Amino acid sequence: MAIVILKNMERRRADIIADEIENLIFAGQYSDGDRLDEIKLADRFGVSRTPIREALQKLVVSGLVAQIPRRGVFVRQPGPIELLEMFEVMAGLEAMCGRLAAQRISDKALAALNDANHRCSNAIKNGDSDAYYLENERFHKIIYAQSGNAFLEQEACKLHDRLRPYRRVQLRLRGRMDQSMREHEEIVKALENAETTKAGSALLKHVAVQGEKFHNLIASLKMAAE
Amino acid sequence: MAIVILKNMERRRADIIADEIENLIFAGQYSDGDRLDEIKLADRFGVSRTPIREALQKLVVSGLVAQIPRRGVFVRQPGPIELLEMFEVMAGLEAMCGRLAAQRISDKALAALNDANHRCSNAIKNGDSDAYYLENERFHKIIYAQSGNAFLEQEACKLHDRLRPYRRVQLRLRGRMDQSMREHEEIVKALENAETTKAGSALLKHVAVQGEKFHNLIASLKMAAE
DNA sequence: AATCCAATTATTGTATACAAAAAGATTGAC
DNA sequence: GTCAATCTTTTTGTATACAATAATTGGATT
Numbered sequence: 001m002a003i004v005i006l007k008n009m010e011r012r013r014a015d016i017i018a019d020e021i022e023n024l025i026f027a028g029q030y031s032d033g034d035r036l037d038e039i040k041l042a043d044r045f046g047v048s049r050t051p052i053r054e055a056l057q058k059l060v061v062s063g064l065v066a067q068i069p070r071r072g073v074f075v076r077q078p079g080p081i082e083l084l085e086m087f088e089v090m091a092g093l094e095a096m097c098g099r100l101a102a103q104r105i106s107d108k109a110l111a112a113l114n115d116a117n118h119r120c121s122n123a124i125k126n127g128d129s130d131a132y133y134l135e136n137e138r139f140h141k142i143i144y145a146q147s148g149n150a151f152l153e154q155e156a157c158k159l160h161d162r163l164r165p166y167r168r169v170q171l172r173l174r175g176r177m178d179q180s181m182r183e184h185e186e187i188v189k190a191l192e193n194a195e196t197t198k199a200g201s202a203l204l205k206h207v208a209v210q211g212e213k214f215h216n217l218i219a220s221l222k223m224a225a226e
Numbered sequence: 227m228a229i230v231i232l233k234n235m236e237r238r239r240a241d242i243i244a245d246e247i248e249n250l251i252f253a254g255q256y257s258d259g260d261r262l263d264e265i266k267l268a269d270r271f272g273v274s275r276t277p278i279r280e281a282l283q284k285l286v287v288s289g290l291v292a293q294i295p296r297r298g299v300f301v302r303q304p305g306p307i308e309l310l311e312m313f314e315v316m317a318g319l320e321a322m323c324g325r326l327a328a329q330r331i332s333d334k335a336l337a338a339l340n341d342a343n344h345r346c347s348n349a350i351k352n353g354d355s356d357a358y359y360l361e362n363e364r365f366h367k368i369i370y371a372q373s374g375n376a377f378l379e380q381e382a383c384k385l386h387d388r389l390r391p392y393r394r395v396q397l398r399l400r401g402r403m404d405q406s407m408r409e410h411e412e413i414v415k416a417l418e419n420a421e422t423t424k425a426g427s428a429l430l431k432h433v434a435v436q437g438e439k440f441h442n443l444i445a446s447l448k449m450a451a452e
Numbered sequence: 453a454a455t456c457c458a459a460t461t462a463t464t465g466t467a468t469a470c471a472a473a474a475a476g477a478t479t480g481a482c
Numbered sequence: 483g484t485c486a487a488t489c490t491t492t493t494t495g496t497a498t499a500c501a502a503t504a505a506t507t508g509g510a511t512t
Contacts, residue, residue, distance in 0.1 A: 012295050012495075014283070038463080048497045050276075053465090054283045057240070061287035069238050070464060070503055085377035092322040092378075096315070151311035152318075238465075264493080274467045279495090296473055296494060 017045055018055035025064055025075055026165050028224070032077035036065060062158075080221055083166060084209060087217075090163055091207040093156045094140070097147040098187065098203035102196045104148035112142050113188050120184065124177050132177060133168060139184060143191075143203070169220040170213055180206070243271055244281035251290055251301055252391050254450070258303035262291060306447055309392060310435060313443075316389055317433040319382045320366070323373040324413065324429035328422045330374035336418055338368050343410050350403050358403060359394060365410060369417075369429070395446040396439055406432070 021041070024030065041052045056073045059065045066076045078086065116139040123131035137160070144156040170176070183206040190199035209217055247267070250256065267278045282299045285291045292302045304312065327335075342365040349357035363386075370382040396402070409432040416425035435443055 010295050012293075014495085049464095050496055050498090054280060054495095057280045057283045058287045061284045067238075069236050072464070082377060085375045088326075088375055089322070089378045089381065092318070096318040096322075100314075149311045149314055151308060152315050155315065240465085275494095276466055276468090280465095298494070 012051075013045075013047060014051040014054035015058075017041075017047070017051055018058045020045070021055060021059060022062075022064060025059075025077075028165070030075040030077075032075060032079075034075045036073045036075065038072075080218055083163075083217065083221070084214075086159065086163060087166075087207070087209040090156075090159050091204050091209075093152070093159060094143070094207045095200040095204040097144050097149075097152060097156055098191070099196050099200040100148055100152070101143050101146040102191050102194050102199040105146040105191050109142055109146045110188070110192060113139060113191070116142065117181070117184050117188065120181055124181065129177075136180070137164075143187075146191075166217065169217060170209070176213075238277075239271075239273060240277040240280035241284075243267075243273070243277055244284045246271070247281060247285060248288075248290060251285075251303075254391070256301040256303075258301060258305075260301050262299045262301065264298075306444055309389075309443065309447070310440075312385065312389060313392075313433070313435040316382075316385050317430050317435075319378070319385060320369070320433045321426040321430040323370050323375075323378060323382055324417070324425035325422050326374055326378070327369050327372040328417050328420050328425040331372040331417050335368055335372045336414070339365060339414050339417070342368065343407070343414065346407055346410065350407065355403075362406070363390075369413075372417075392443065392446075395443060396435070402439075 021036070030036070036056060038049045038052050038056070042049050045052065056065065056067070060067045060073065064076065065073045067073045116135045119135045120132055120139065123129070123135060140160065141157065144153040144160075147153060147156075183202065187199060187202045187206065190202050247262070256262070262282060264275045264278050264282070268275050271278065282291065282293070286293045286299065290302065291299045293299045342361045345361045346358055346365070349355070349361060366386060367383065370379040370386075373379060373382075409428065413425060413428045413432065416428050
């Protein structure tokens with residue numbers, strides 16, 4: 001008898017709204033320091049202030065906005081320093097996932113990684129950057145899952161999602177997609193051979209913002225600010 | 227002229243309540259699966275349901291409770307597997323902090339580490355375990371800060387605080403406090419000599435739940451369940 | 453014209469009211 | 483006696499009302 005985990009499809013409105021506001025912030029609809037007007041949001045979503053406020057409380061905890069008592073809730077777009085810090089942690093988490101996955105990964109997951117890589121290659125050939133980003137994300141999330149640590153997987157996913165808007169920028173550099181592909185293959189090889197250390201260091205290098213990637217990130221932030 | 231960062235001392239009631247409920251959960255006042263009754267909590271804190279609900283939303287995001295739509299909010303005490311996963315991530319984060327701190331730590335912070343260690347020793351001699359836990363915490367938080375990565379520091383602190391109730395258990399093993407002290411000294415030495423890898427591995431080993439620590443943790447969980 | 457103060461207006465935070473759904477109790481059939 | 487269906491109660495989720503605080507505006511004064 002199969003065990004069925006039925007995901008609660010019915011979500012609370014406040015939760016849906018929290019996601020939507022999050023997307024608005026990620027999409028750059030708000031600048032750093034903008035106040036999130038409860039009444040305007042309530043009008044926008046066609047609800048009262050109550051679910052809006054519950055949604056905002058969630059965003060406060062997840063760090064996307066800052067709340068000043070009796071003043072309101074303000075969006076907090078990370079500046080260059082915080083972004084570098086977040087990428088540094090992301091690299092560390094990916095390395096952690098890689099080290100664990102090297103010991104724990106299943107054959108099926110290895111096949112899935114190769115599959116994702118293959119589709120990445122095709123996307124590059126076709127110049128389809130959207131497809132590339134999608135498969136790239138699949139590649140990394142497989143590794144998170146194969147860490148065999150659900151808590152780590154969750155944390156890595158959270159940060160990955162939060163950095164998504166900035167990751168696209170990273171890949172716009174000339175030849176960066178090709179190099180990224182080579183790194184992916186190196187990572188898979190290390191995982192296949194259960195080379196713990198190598199898998200970790202390959203992922204660290206792959207994700208870390210160093211050298212040219214650093215300058216690229218800073219430059220793109222300046223452009224976004226204009 | 228000194229720059230004064232005035233921390234908003236006035237906190238929202240909902241935030242204070244969120245902290246208090248969090249403490250109740252940490253203190254073991256609720257078992258896994260218990261429903262957090264909004265009305266009872268409202269009575270307890272002498273407020274209406276509104277601030278209670280805002281507080282609960284925060285706890286949902288921080289992962290302490292799970293919300294089932296139209297059913298309520300239920301406390302989610304981590305089971306043995308999730309605990310091990312969390313300790314595994316904690317060890318990884320501490321190692322990350324250690325590697326970075328080895329490159330970035332200040333002389334002043336090194337002195338503070340030695341100071342904390344010294345007070346740890348004294349606490350052991352006096353059999354004052356409360357003082358030991360306090361200084362041990364100070365020791366680790368200094369390292370988080372000296373990673374030079376505020377985002378990492380914050381994440382490490384969050385997880386550290388969440389694991390606090392279970393860490394005490396770890397140190398009850400015979401001779402564990404002495405061994406822990408030796409490990410602290412090894413960590414400081416690596417940091418002093420800017421030995422990146424060694425600082426990381428020493429912290430990993432220090433925090434990871436392995437061997438006897440594993441059995442101790444599992445056993446204590448069983449006792450708590452009785 | 454610039455600045456300070458008072459009155460007005462917005463906005464947040466909390467309480468209460470109400471609708472919808474779930475849990476629990478009660479009755480009735482078998 | 484057990485099970486099922488219906489009715490009642492409880493509880494969640496949302497809207498609205500109101501109080502307290504912050505922002506704003508419009509003079510009055512220098």
